[in-house]
Amino acid sequence: MYLGRVAETGPGAQVYEQSRHPYTAALLSAAPAADPDAASSRQRIILTGDVPSPINPPSGCRFHPRCPKAQDLCTTAEPSLEAKAGDSSAHLTACHFPVQAGEILARAGRRESP
Numbered sequence: 001m002y003l004g005r006v007a008e009t010g011p012g013a014q015v016y017e018q019s020r021h022p023y024t025a026a027l028l029s030a031a032p033a034a035d036p037d038a039a040s041s042r043q044r045i046i047l048t049g050d051v052p053s054p055i056n057p058p059s060g061c062r063f064h065p066r067c068p069k070a071q072d073l074c075t076t077a078e079p080s081l082e083a084k085a086g087d088s089s090a091h092l093t094a095c096h097f098p099v100q101a102g103e104i105l106a107r108a109g110r111r112e113s114p
């Protein structure tokens with residue numbers, strides 16, 4: 001959940017192993033890891049900016065002011081909660097540009113339209 005909207009839902013193993021929503025990925029990247037080797041190789045996603053007011057949430061995707069993958073579409077269109085290509089029908093994500101397997105999200109930058 002982010003600002004009152006479901007960002008991602010599904011079987012725990014699927015959500016943990018391949019988080020598709022950038023907010024889920026950021027939350028899980030901050031969780032302590034029991035295995036020191038796994039912890040040292042895991043990317044840490046640092047979110048910038050403040051959490052917007054839930055009384056006056058941002059337009060479009062509510063996460064767009066803090067999302068490292070946000071594009072112009074995200075500022076105007078609220079994403080539907082749906083299964084993304086390659087995911088099971090039980091794994092639902094509300095994101096226009098879901099995280100791809102192996103993507104280094106911490107390095108993703110905001111892209112502007114030409």
Ligand code: SF4
Nearest residue numbers: 061064067074095096
């Ligand atoms: S819809 Fe856009 S802003 Fe929202 S989580 Fe996805 S990429 Fe980020």
